[in-house]
Amino acid sequence: MRADGRARIAVACLALAASFAGPLPAQDLRGTGDLGLVVERERGRVLVVDTTARATLAAIEGLGDLSHASIVYSRDARYAFVFGRDGGLTRVDLLRQRIDRRVVQAGNSIGGAISQNGRVVAAQNYSPGGIKLFDATTLELLAELPASPGPDGKPSKVVGLADAPGGRFVASLFDAGEIWIIDASNPRVPAVRKFPGVGRQPYDGLVTPDGRWYIAGLFGEDGLALLDLWHPERGVRRILDRYGRGEEKLPVYKMPHLRGWAIAGGFAFLPAIGRNEVLVVDTRDWREVARVPVAGQPVFAIARPDGRQVWVNFALPDNGRVQVIDTESRQVVRTLEPGRAVLHLEFTPRGEEVWISARDDDRVTVYDTASFAPVATLAADKPSGIFFTSRAARIGF
Amino acid sequence: MPVPRRLAGAIVFAVVGWAGGPAGAAGGSDAGDAMALAPDAARQRELLALVRHDCGSCHGMRLTGGLGPALTAEALRAKPAEGLVATILGGRPGTAMPPWRRFVSEPEAGWLVARLLAGDVHAR
Numbered sequence: 001m002r003a004d005g006r007a008r009i010a011v012a013c014l015a016l017a018a019s020f021a022g023p024l025p026a027q028d029l030r031g032t033g034d035l036g037l038v039v040e041r042e043r044g045r046v047l048v049v050d051t052t053a054r055a056t057l058a059a060i061e062g063l064g065d066l067s068h069a070s071i072v073y074s075r076d077a078r079y080a081f082v083f084g085r086d087g088g089l090t091r092v093d094l095l096r097q098r099i100d101r102r103v104v105q106a107g108n109s110i111g112g113a114i115s116q117n118g119r120v121v122a123a124q125n126y127s128p129g130g131i132k133l134f135d136a137t138t139l140e141l142l143a144e145l146p147a148s149p150g151p152d153g154k155p156s157k158v159v160g161l162a163d164a165p166g167g168r169f170v171a172s173l174f175d176a177g178e179i180w181i182i183d184a185s186n187p188r189v190p191a192v193r194k195f196p197g198v199g200r201q202p203y204d205g206l207v208t209p210d211g212r213w214y215i216a217g218l219f220g221e222d223g224l225a226l227l228d229l230w231h232p233e234r235g236v237r238r239i240l241d242r243y244g245r246g247e248e249k250l251p252v253y254k255m256p257h258l259r260g261w262a263i264a265g266g267f268a269f270l271p272a273i274g275r276n277e278v279l280v281v282d283t284r285d286w287r288e289v290a291r292v293p294v295a296g297q298p299v300f301a302i303a304r305p306d307g308r309q310v311w312v313n314f315a316l317p318d319n320g321r322v323q324v325i326d327t328e329s330r331q332v333v334r335t336l337e338p339g340r341a342v343l344h345l346e347f348t349p350r351g352e353e354v355w356i357s358a359r360d361d362d363r364v365t366v367y368d369t370a371s372f373a374p375v376a377t378l379a380a381d382k383p384s385g386i387f388f389t390s391r392a393a394r395i396g397f
Numbered sequence: 398m399p400v401p402r403r404l405a406g407a408i409v410f411a412v413v414g415w416a417g418g419p420a421g422a423a424g425g426s427d428a429g430d431a432m433a434l435a436p437d438a439a440r441q442r443e444l445l446a447l448v449r450h451d452c453g454s455c456h457g458m459r460l461t462g463g464l465g466p467a468l469t470a471e472a473l474r475a476k477p478a479e480g481l482v483a484t485i486l487g488g489r490p491g492t493a494m495p496p497w498r499r500f501v502s503e504p505e506a507g508w509l510v511a512r513l514l515a516g517d518v519h520a521r
Binding site: 041042065067068085086107108110126127157174201203219251252253254255316317341359360382 | 458493500
């Protein structure tokens with residue numbers, strides 16, 4: 001009896017100890033598939049959110065300068081890798097809701113990607129310009145790839161870094177006008193294949209969801225650069241050449257973002273630079289098939305996961321609106337006003353809802369994508385990027 | 398609430414702009430003159446938010462640089478204020494810097510340049 005009592009006390013003590021080990025005691029065991037992070041850019045904080053409960057679970061402080069922060073996920077979707085403007089790379093544990101590891105790896109950075117096998121995190125840096133590879137578990141630096149110099153002789157800023165099948169990463173060099181394929185299958189000794197002369201000022205890039213194509217948008221000229229990752233030996237070719245038809249472009253108050261989102265039903269929906277249009281391209285032959293006039297200059301054009309809709313937000317001064325394009329009719333079917341300074345939108349994994357951040361109204365609004373009705377609002381301090389764990393399983397991130 | 402405040406800002410601005418007209422025409426956009434024509438408190442907050450968040454999307458929220466160069470006091474030290482005002486208003490053709498004239502008046506740009514040169518865009 002006495003021994004039994006002692007055992008009971010020991011079990012109780014263990015249970016108590018376990019409850020102090022982290023914010024999620026045993027009875028709250030859960031997966032991460034419906035979790036995500038919302039970036040609060042000014043406070044250097046991220047919110048852990050639950051897309052089923054449509055609720056904020058926790059706030060994690062101390063991530064540095066999160067203007068232009070972006071996030072990728074470990075393949076188990078438990079850890080987020082947050083790339084900050086100040087060069088900080090932070091590994092955040094979504095379950096324990098705290099920073100797991102953090103390194104400041106550059107002076108100025110804008111994003112990164114995680115390798116196909118989940119073992120290597122790559123950061124793309126502006127200053128000093130280049131790419132660094134890290135061990136995804138320890139954040140140990142594995143390799144450094146300084147960028148080719150731009151016209152001013154300094155290492156070029158690196159943009160549009162994405163993962164690709166075959167243990168590769170692909171990136172673009174803004175100042176140098178190059179695309180690089182980086183084979184990181186041996187991450188301590190990566191092999192780089194460079195494609196020079198792809199066009200002036202590539203500003204971002206994407207790998208298509210099937211992993212075959214890399215597309216870089218060009219700021220310095222009308223057109224995009226396309227590389228077939230199945231056949232890199234065929235080189236980079238131009239698509240949508242001179243889409244501006246020589247017309248003067250509008251001033252661009254925010255660079256568009258590409259990433260691997262806007263491929264829907266065999267068509268790519270791409271933001272035009274300096275024009276209030278979304279360009280539609282057939283991915284079989286990469287010819288332009290339509291242009292959709294929209295309310296402003298697109299920043300993100302993001303396909304709902306089923307490809308039936310593409311949602312678009314805009315640069316200043318039209319950044320209070322979001323428009324929905326029906327991909328079948330290629331028409332805008334809805335205009336929403338989610339708040340002032342809409343910075344980002346993210347679909348739930350299967351797309352029944354979309355979360356939209358409105359920086360200057362300090363809120364995130366969740367919309368039903370069938371009825372377009374707002375279904376929830378979450379408070380957030382100057383929210384920018386929204387990143388759900390479903391990204392963990394996507395090619396090109 | 399935002400409407401009356403904005404309206405008040407616009408009225409103050411109309412007056413300031415009118416009062417500043419002759420000086421602007423004669424002397425250009427000297428940062429010192431612009432200080433005398435400082436925007437009202439509400440508009441100052443708007444302008445500083447514009448710098449941090451919208452200029453910041455290329456220059457960094459802390460102005461340490463990004464796609465565009467750093468705009469810290471140290472980075473701007475050797476640059477004449479008039480040139481900076483002209484860059485804000487007119488942009489820099491051939492680069493990603495657009496003209497901000499539709500969002501910022503000349504006296505406002507002068508006030509902002511003075512704040513940038515003083516390294517004083519975060520304090521309030």
